[in-house]
Amino acid sequence: MNNNKFSNKLKPALFIGAMSLVSFSCSNLQDVALDKLDKSGAAPSAQLTSAFNQLGAFTDQANIYALQEHSTDEMQGPTRGTDWDDAGRWRNIHTHTWNGQSSDVVGAWDGLNRGHALANEVIFASGVDKATMAQALFIRSFYIFHIMDLFGQVPFKENTGGTIVNKVLSRKEAAAKIIADLTTALPDLPAATTANSGRGTKAAAQAIIAKVQLNMGVYNADPNSPGTIGAPSAAELDAVIANCDAIINSGTYKLTTKYFDNFSPENTEKSTELIFAIASTKGQSLNAGSSIRNRYFMTTHYNQNPSGWNGFTTLSDFYNSFEADDSRKGGEVIDASASGLKYGWLAGVQYDKNGKALTDRQGNPLDFTLACSLTNANEREGVRGIKYAPDFSNPDAPGNDYVFFRYADVVLMKAEALLRKGDKAGALTLVNQVRTARGAKAFTEVTEANLLAERGREFYWEGWRRNDQIRFGKFNDPVVNRDKKSDGYRVLYPIPQKEIEINPNLKQNAGY
Numbered sequence: 001m002n003n004n005k006f007s008n009k010l011k012p013a014l015f016i017g018a019m020s021l022v023s024f025s026c027s028n029l030q031d032v033a034l035d036k037l038d039k040s041g042a043a044p045s046a047q048l049t050s051a052f053n054q055l056g057a058f059t060d061q062a063n064i065y066a067l068q069e070h071s072t073d074e075m076q077g078p079t080r081g082t083d084w085d086d087a088g089r090w091r092n093i094h095t096h097t098w099n100g101q102s103s104d105v106v107g108a109w110d111g112l113n114r115g116h117a118l119a120n121e122v123i124f125a126s127g128v129d130k131a132t133m134a135q136a137l138f139i140r141s142f143y144i145f146h147i148m149d150l151f152g153q154v155p156f157k158e159n160t161g162g163t164i165v166n167k168v169l170s171r172k173e174a175a176a177k178i179i180a181d182l183t184t185a186l187p188d189l190p191a192a193t194t195a196n197s198g199r200g201t202k203a204a205a206q207a208i209i210a211k212v213q214l215n216m217g218v219y220n221a222d223p224n225s226p227g228t229i230g231a232p233s234a235a236e237l238d239a240v241i242a243n244c245d246a247i248i249n250s251g252t253y254k255l256t257t258k259y260f261d262n263f264s265p266e267n268t269e270k271s272t273e274l275i276f277a278i279a280s281t282k283g284q285s286l287n288a289g290s291s292i293r294n295r296y297f298m299t300t301h302y303n304q305n306p307s308g309w310n311g312f313t314t315l316s317d318f319y320n321s322f323e324a325d326d327s328r329k330g331g332e333v334i335d336a337s338a339s340g341l342k343y344g345w346l347a348g349v350q351y352d353k354n355g356k357a358l359t360d361r362q363g364n365p366l367d368f369t370l371a372c373s374l375t376n377a378n379e380r381e382g383v384r385g386i387k388y389a390p391d392f393s394n395p396d397a398p399g400n401d402y403v404f405f406r407y408a409d410v411v412l413m414k415a416e417a418l419l420r421k422g423d424k425a426g427a428l429t430l431v432n433q434v435r436t437a438r439g440a441k442a443f444t445e446v447t448e449a450n451l452l453a454e455r456g457r458e459f460y461w462e463g464w465r466r467n468d469q470i471r472f473g474k475f476n477d478p479v480v481n482r483d484k485k486s487d488g489y490r491v492l493y494p495i496p497q498k499e500i501e502i503n504p505n506l507k508q509n510a511g512y
Contacts, residue, residue, distance in 0.1 A: 042121075044121075044122045044125045044127075044128045044132050044136075045132060047118065047121040047122045047125070048119075048122050048132055048135055048136055048139075050118045050121075051115060051118035051119040051121070051122065051136065051139050051140075052135075052139055052198060052199065054111070054114055054115035054118055054143075055115070055139075055278050055402075056278070056291075057111030057112070057114075057115065058278075058402065058404075058463070059278070059291060059292060059294070059295075059402050060107075060111075060294065061294045061295070061298040061311075061312070062089075062103075062104055062107060063104050063107035063108040063111055064107075064108045064111060064112065064146065064150075064463075065463055066089075066090065066093055066104045066108075067093060067104055067105070067108050067150060067466070067493060068150075068463040068464070068465065068466045068467070069461060069463060069465060069466070070090055070093035070094050070312075071093050071094065071096065071466050071475070072465040072466050072469055072475070072479070073315055073317065073318050073456070073465070073469070073479040073480070074314060074315065074318050074456065074460050074461060074465045075094075075312055075313070075314060075315075075461065075465075076090070076094045076312065076313060076314075076315060076372070076374055076382075076480075076481055077089075077090025077091065077093075077094065077311060077312050078090075078313060078372055078373060078374050078375070078377035078381065078382060079091065079374070079375050079376065079377065080310065080377045080378065080379050080381075081378075081379075083310065083379070084309075084310075084311055089102065089103055089104060090312075091374055091375065094374065094481060094482060095374075095481075095482050096476070096482065096486035096487075096490045098493065098494070099494060099512070100494035100495060100496050100497040100500070100508070100512055101496070101497055105493050105494060105496055106496045106498070108150060108493070109147075109151065109495070109496050109499065110496075112143050112146050112147045112150075113143075113147065113155065115139070115140075115142075115143040116140055116143040116144060116147065116154075116155075119136050119137075119139050119140035119143065120140065120157055122135075122136035123136045123137065123140065123159070124157075124159045124164075130188040131188050133185070133188070134184075134185035134186075134187075134188035134189045134200070135185075135189070135199055135200050137181040137182065137184060137185040138182065138185050138189060138199075138200030138204065138205055139200065140181070141177075141178045141181050141182050141185075141205075141208060142200075142208060142404075144156075144169075144174055144177065144178055145174075145178055145208060145211070145212065147174070148169070148171050148174035148175065148178075148219070149215070149467060150492070150493050151492060151493055151494075151495060151509070152170070152171050152223065152226060152492040152509055153168050153169065153170065153171075153495060153506060153507075153509070154168065154169040154173075154174045155168055155499075155503060155505065155506065156168065156169045156174075156177075166503075166505055167505065168503075168505040168506055168507075170223060171218075171219040171220075171221070171223070172219055172220055174219075175212050175215075175216060175219045178208065178209075178212050179209055179212060179213070182205040182208060182209050183209075185200070185205060186202055186205055186206075189201055189202045189204075189205055190202070191250075191252075192247065192250045192252040192253070192275070193252060194252060194253065194268075194271070194272055194273075194274055195268070196268045196274050196277050196279050196401050197279060198277070198278055198279030198401075200276070201275070201276070202246075202250075203246075203247045203250060203252065203253070203275050203276075204275050204276035204405060206243040206244075206246050206247050207243070207247065207275050207276065207405040207409065207410060208405075209239070209243045210239070210240045210243040210244050210410070210413050210414075211409075211413065211467075213232060213236045213237070213239040213240045213243070214232060214236075214237075214240045214413055214416065214417060214471070215232075215467065215470075215471055216232045216233070216236045217229055217230040217231045217232045217471065218230075218470055218471055218491070223509075223510060224510050225488070225489075225510065226488070226489055226491050226492050226509070226510060227476065227487070227488020227489055227490070227491045228488065229470065229471070229473050229491075231420060232417075232420065234421065237417040237420055237421050238417075240413055240414065240416075240417040241414055241417050241418065244410045244411075244413055244414035244417070245414070247275070247407070247410045248410060248411070248414070253272055253273055253275065253407035253410070254272045254273075254407065255272070255273065255407060255408060255411070255433065255434065255437040256270070256271050256272050256273045256437075257437070258270075258327070259327045259328050259437075259438055260327075260330070260332075260343045260344070260387075260389060262274070262403060262406060263292075263387050263388045263389060263400060263403065264388075264389050264400065265282065265389060265390075265391035265398050265399045265400050266399070267400055267401050267403070268401050271406075272407070273406040273407040273408060274401065274403060274405075274406060274407075275404075275405040275406060275407060275409075275410070276403075276404045276405040277401040277402055277403045277404060277405075278401055278402040278404075279401055280292065280398070280399050280400055280401050280402065281399060282391065282394055282397065282398060282399030283394060283397050283399075284397050284399075291397060291398065292388040292398060292400045292402050293395070293396060293397070293398060295387060295388040295461075296308060296341075296386055296388060296389075296390050296395075297309050298311045298312050299311060299312050299313070299346075299384040299385055299386065300341070300346075300384065300386070301350070301358070301360065301366055301379065301380075301384075302361060302379075303358050303359065303360065303361070303366060304339070304340075304341060304350060304358065304366075305338065305339035305340075305341060305352070305353070305392070306339075306341075306390050306392075306395040310379055312382075312384075312385075313372050313381070313382025313383055313384055313385075314345065314382070314383050314384075314385055314460070314461075315372075315479060315480040315481070316370040316371060316372070316383070316480055317479070317480055318456065318460070319345055319347065319370060319383045320370075321453055321456065321457060322345070322457060323440050323441065325439050325440065325441075326438055326439055326440040326457065327438050327439040328344065328438050328440075328457050328458065328460075329344050329345055330342055330343040330344010330345050330346075330386070331343070331344060332344075334386070334389045334390065334392075335392050336353060337353065338353060338392035339352070339353050339390075339392060340352045340353050340354075340355070340358075341386060341390070342386065343386055343389060344385065344386060344387075345383050345384070345385055346368055346383060346384040346385070346386060347368050347369075347370065347383045348367060348368060349365055349366065349367045350366045350367075350368065360378075360379050360380055361379065364380060365380075366380060367380055368380060368381075368382060368383055368384060369381050369382065369383075370383060372481075373481075374481040385460065385461050387460070387461050387462070388400050388402075403462065404463075406459075408434055408458055408459075409458075409459065409464075411430050411433060411434055412430070412431065412434060412451070412454070412455055412458065414430055415427040415428075415430035415431045415446065415451065416451060418430070419446055419448070419451060424445065424446055427446045427451075428443060428445060428446045431443055431446050431451065431454060434454070434458060435454070438457075438458070440457075448472055452468060452469070452472045452474065455468050456468070470491045475490070475491055476488060476490060476491070487511060488511075489509065489510050489511025489512070490511070492509045492510075493509075494508060494509055494512035495507075495508055495509060495512075
């Protein structure tokens with residue numbers, strides 16, 4: 001085997017393994033992490049920091065992120081000869097053929113429940129001040145949201161007078177718990193700010209509540225038929241609007257003039273949209289908790305700068321949904337003094353910093369094609385995405401903050417709620433605010449179809465596509481390289497088999 005190919009193939013696998021050892025060394029989370037309180041005497045503030053540090057699990061290209069993106073019309077992980085097959089893990093997510101032992105299903109479950117458990121250590125501790133408790137309720141709610149959204153059930157520990165009660169929350173129960181806890185926390189959370197501290201704020205809590213309320217048509221579904229998606233009630237839509245209005249009327253946020261400033265190495269300084277994000281520090285070690293490094297390593301070719309893993313691509317239909325003048329499509333060189341790498345979608349021939357055409361490892365022009373086989377791609381196939389710009393002075397430990405909630409999401413959530421309530425004019429005004437800011441032509445009307453497509457263009461590769469497609473009833477539809485409609489129960493992932501065996505309160509999701 002060619003040594004170059006061998007070393008490049010191992011890079012993602014080694015990174016995933018290292019992160020797994022750091023973050024998920026406790027495989028029996030239900031039996032250990034969630035059942036027992038910390039007896040080490042660690043201060044609640046230190047425990048709270050650990051709970052927030054666990055957000056680094058979201059920045060891995062595998063596990064949580066893979067389940068949110070590879071399952072949709074936005075992303076796929078093609079096998080390229082001997083590279084990136086990884087026992088079919090990426091292919092199985094894209095084709096909706098995962099099971100309860102799939103590594104990314106297990107990894108996502110473990111990572112999220114570890115965060116949930118770490119937050120519990122603060123909530124269950126004695127003598128916790130109001131501000132710390134508010135942050136603990138906030139971050140626990142964030143983890144519970146993702147457990148509920150991905151798996152439909154949430155193992156939950158309730159501390160009643162020092163007695164720990166084991167239960168499992170359904171989607172509907174988990175949604176109610178999230179809303180109740182965040183409502184309790186709101187008065188003691190700091191005011192909205194664009195100076196990202198990596199902690200919860202009133203605006204971040206309101207954004208989560210709005211997201212939950214907007215998805216209640218999904219979360220209210222019969223557990224025996226989870227793919228039967230309803231619509232939020234009028235009261236739930238009103239709650240979406242009220243929470244979005246609280247953020248909008250705070251006057252703190254506005255749409256960022258340059259779209260990719262939201263993801264740059266200086267995004268905290270440049271963006272006016274960041275509501276909740278991991279606060280990163282330039283030069284921080286990967287093992288310190290999180291890094292956006294793999295967001296460009298997972299997609300750039302070996303011969304580009306930075307030299308990546310030549311992995312994931314978007315789908316041709318998704319790429320073709322962008323207008324030529326839409327700034328979100330990209331095209332601008334990030335730093336011409338260091339590299340020819342551009343923001344956004346990388347299609348066609350790629351160039352170095354001197355304008356010289358790059359080649360692949362066989363000497364062919366490095367021409368990224370729209371067509372891309374899922375099972376037998378060459379190393380040039382597939383349009384790649386650069387959302388988070390590399391810091392070429394420090395590409396292995398950049399300072400980009402990793403974004404969970406942006407102001408544009410608040411604007412489009414309110415627009416969707418208005419549309420679902422029948423206020424098409426109000427929805428149109430809000431959607432066109434976003435489109436105009438991005439250089440796209442204004443819509444003449446808003447429909448569910450073009451709003452879903454707009455959310456895709458605005459939030460591609462940010463981990464929201466699966467959630468959006470499910471809510472709009474499109475998640476199971478055929479896409480490029482998945483030519484048949486998948487079964488409705490696939491809107492939820494299975495509970496990992498190891499958890500079913502050790503927690504009698506958990507029951508496997510319908511269909512698995």
